[in-house]
Amino acid sequence: MSTQLSTPTDRQSAEALARSKGEPQWLVDLRGEAAELAGTLEWPKPEKIRIDRWNLTAVGNYEQGQAAASVGELPSVVTELVAEGTESLIVQQNSTIAWKQVSAELAAKGVIFTDLETACKEHADLVQPYLFKAIDKGDNKLTALHAALWNGGVFVYVPRNVEVELPLQAILYNNKSEAAFAPHILIVAESNSKVTYVDYVVSEPGTTTEPFVHHSVVEVFVKSGAHVRFGSIHHMADNGVDLTLRRSIIENDGRMEWVIGDLNDGNTLSDTTSHLKGNGSNSDAKVITIGQNDQKMSLTTQAVHFGRSSESDMVTRAVMKDSATAIINGITKIEKGATKANGVQTEKVLMLSPKARGDANPILLIDEDDVKAGHAASVGQVNPEQVYYLMSRGITKQDAERLIIYGFLAPVVSEIPIDAVREQLQRLLERKLEG
Amino acid sequence: MATQFVIDGLKAAIEGKEILKGINLEIKGGEIHAIMGPNGTGKSTLASALMGHPKYEVTEGTAVLNGEDLLEMAVDERARAGLFLAMQYPSEIPGVTNSDFLRSAINARREEGSEISLIKFIRQMEGKMKELEMNPEFAHRYLNEGFSGGEKKRNEILQMTLLDPKIVVLDEIDSGLDIDALKIVSNGVNAMRSEDRGFLIITHYQRLLNYITPDFVHVMMQGRIVKSGGPELAQRLENEGYDWVKEELGIVDETVGQA
Numbered sequence: 001m002s003t004q005l006s007t008p009t010d011r012q013s014a015e016a017l018a019r020s021k022g023e024p025q026w027l028v029d030l031r032g033e034a035a036e037l038a039g040t041l042e043w044p045k046p047e048k049i050r051i052d053r054w055n056l057t058a059v060g061n062y063e064q065g066q067a068a069a070s071v072g073e074l075p076s077v078v079t080e081l082v083a084e085g086t087e088s089l090i091v092q093q094n095s096t097i098a099w100k101q102v103s104a105e106l107a108a109k110g111v112i113f114t115d116l117e118t119a120c121k122e123h124a125d126l127v128q129p130y131l132f133k134a135i136d137k138g139d140n141k142l143t144a145l146h147a148a149l150w151n152g153g154v155f156v157y158v159p160r161n162v163e164v165e166l167p168l169q170a171i172l173y174n175n176k177s178e179a180a181f182a183p184h185i186l187i188v189a190e191s192n193s194k195v196t197y198v199d200y201v202v203s204e205p206g207t208t209t210e211p212f213v214h215h216s217v218v219e220v221f222v223k224s225g226a227h228v229r230f231g232s233i234h235h236m237a238d239n240g241v242d243l244t245l246r247r248s249i250i251e252n253d254g255r256m257e258w259v260i261g262d263l264n265d266g267n268t269l270s271d272t273t274s275h276l277k278g279n280g281s282n283s284d285a286k287v288i289t290i291g292q293n294d295q296k297m298s299l300t301t302q303a304v305h306f307g308r309s310s311e312s313d314m315v316t317r318a319v320m321k322d323s324a325t326a327i328i329n330g331i332t333k334i335e336k337g338a339t340k341a342n343g344v345q346t347e348k349v350l351m352l353s354p355k356a357r358g359d360a361n362p363i364l365l366i367d368e369d370d371v372k373a374g375h376a377a378s379v380g381q382v383n384p385e386q387v388y389y390l391m392s393r394g395i396t397k398q399d400a401e402r403l404i405i406y407g408f409l410a411p412v413v414s415e416i417p418i419d420a421v422r423e424q425l426q427r428l429l430e431r432k433l434e435g
Numbered sequence: 436m437a438t439q440f441v442i443d444g445l446k447a448a449i450e451g452k453e454i455l456k457g458i459n460l461e462i463k464g465g466e467i468h469a470i471m472g473p474n475g476t477g478k479s480t481l482a483s484a485l486m487g488h489p490k491y492e493v494t495e496g497t498a499v500l501n502g503e504d505l506l507e508m509a510v511d512e513r514a515r516a517g518l519f520l521a522m523q524y525p526s527e528i529p530g531v532t533n534s535d536f537l538r539s540a541i542n543a544r545r546e547e548g549s550e551i552s553l554i555k556f557i558r559q560m561e562g563k564m565k566e567l568e569m570n571p572e573f574a575h576r577y578l579n580e581g582f583s584g585g586e587k588k589r590n591e592i593l594q595m596t597l598l599d600p601k602i603v604v605l606d607e608i609d610s611g612l613d614i615d616a617l618k619i620v621s622n623g624v625n626a627m628r629s630e631d632r633g634f635l636i637i638t639h640y641q642r643l644l645n646y647i648t649p650d651f652v653h654v655m656m657q658g659r660i661v662k663s664g665g666p667e668l669a670q671r672l673e674n675e676g677y678d679w680v681k682e683e684l685g686i687v688d689e690t691v692g693q694a
Binding site for chain 1: 486487488489509510511513514515520522525526528529530531535536539540543544577594598
């Protein structure tokens with residue numbers, strides 16, 4: 001098969017790896033099937049970006065890392081994200097566990113917060129019904145490849161009626177280009193539960209010297225009346241390619257909130273989709289990005305309405321520098337029968353360079369009459385009236401523009417629920433905007 | 436040094452069309468000057484040209500504040516030199532909180548390393564907001580975003596009181612204000628009257644001048660100051676309108692630069 005050449009795995013090697021890690025038979029089978037599918041399927045084809053021209057095969061090889069004896073032993077790229085007294089934390093190096101802890105109180109309530117590989121062995125009854133059920137492994141070459149090769153990852157399970165007060169935090173970093181970096185995140189929030197999960201996906205500076213691919217799938221199941229907040233900052237090195245697909249399935253009166261910072265230095269494919277399955281279900285997605293140098297990005301937010309009176313809101317804000325490209329797609333789809341649904345979306349692009357490209361593509365696909373839907377998209381430069389106003393108060397032009405750009409990104413920054421992560425995000429934005 | 440502000444022969448154009456045709460005006464510390472006139476006579480252009488709005492091009496003249504020509508400076512330098520313009524249509528800046536903005540503006544006037552402490556700043560801001568009967572939550576709202584017309588005007592006055600300027604230009608500060616807000620804004624201005632601060636109030640209604648008594652009143656038409664007097668001039672304009680001025684000066688169309 002000619003496509004086989006571009007597929008860095010096959011059934012035999014995927015199954016062998018799974019067995020060597022002691023994975024249960026159902027997972028070995030899943031990986032084998034997926035590896036075979038990967039050989040026949042095509043890469044996803046996002047609008048106006050040829051990702052097949054990217055180096056997509058540098059997925060690396062599985063490398064078992066060393067667990068740390070304490071958080072303090074971990075590199076500073078990790079420790080600066082962890083506040084004193086953090087109780088529930090997972091740290092992974094090249095998708096293998098470096099540290100994990102979960103508060104005793106949560107464990108006593110039946111909350112599970114562990115790496116997904118362990119969960120597949122110890123909680124198969126809770127994992128198997130959900131794994132690759134929000135995203136089908138057979139969707140395309142990326143989903144199949146990921147199903148065959150994912151490792152590490154995170155599993156969050158919150159039982160009925162349990163509200164997790166403090167955010168669960170994960171830090172996933174890579175420090176070697178040749179090592180596989182392919183976390184799968186699975187979150188199951190049972191009826192009327194509530195949880196906040198925040199991760200930071202990052203390359204340790206100066207360590208990834210060769211091209212690499214980070215591929216990741218996030219699946220979130222929001223059961224009836226449950227509320228999940230999901231925050232994620234991605235900041236990988238410029239020789240990395242980030243391929244991340246996120247899906248949530250939201251049941252009756254459930255609520256999903258996405259807060260995403262796509263802040264890689266390299267090429268990025270990011271797709272964040274909510275399926276509003278239940279009546280009265282609700283989804284809110286906020287995404288920010290900064291494009292710099294010659295990086296290329298395809299950023300999609302999507303809300304698919306099935307339930308009656310379901311509501312979605314999507315906001316993407318992009319600051320484009322240098323000769324970077326971002327294609328930003330907002331897709332609101334309302335299926336027949338989703339009466340009284342309401343979907344709104346806004347994409348805004350701030351252009352800081354004449355050589356940069358930022359396309360905002362709002363797309364409404366509506367198959368039901370009795371609905372509301374709205375969209376707004378804009379591509380523009382820093383507004384000279386706003387600069388004038390700030391300068392008229394004595395603020396220098398440079399500071400005025402800085403305030404306006406930070407203000408543009410504030411809707412997402414202010415939503416990050418962990419102080420240490422939000423402060424780190426601020427520093428990251430400063431570096432990206434002023435670097 | 437007592438504040439002295441001298442506008443001499445100021446001409447300005449927008450998109451190549453001359454609007455200001457030679458403005459001469461001297462304002463000393465402690466004085467309040469009012470510029471009145473119908474719409475379209477160049478009043479707001481004067482305010483914008485003094486501040487340095489990018490759309491207005493100054494073609495001739497000077498505006499010297501305590502020995503320095505503001506027109507030679509960038510907008511932010513004019514502000515730091517002591518000019519303050521309360522704008523008719525303040526910009527909305529999403530994502531930037533009012534308090535972050537105010538602190539940046541105060542610190543822009545200070546040397547690096549001697550920035551105002553957060554505690555001191557908050558105390559000052561909250562005190563002034565109370566005087567202006569502003570809801571404390573406005574400190575944390577995004578700058579002017581979703582503010583009503585009256586709230587924006589109060590916010591302009593708040594900035595004025597915190598920035599302690601030498602020359603204050605109020606451009607139609609009374610438009611969009613109900614009577615209570617008008618009184619609060621006027622009290623804010625009156626409390627700022629001092630020997631080392633001059634005011635230039637631009638308005639086309641006399642009602643603001645019931646609360647802020649000017650020392651000098653000027654009438655602007657066709658991009659020039661065509662008549663000057665004391666507070667009694669404002670009173671007469673309120674009672675009789677502008678027609679008598681036009682008649683006296685032989686002006687048929689008082690506007691300037693209109694298509």
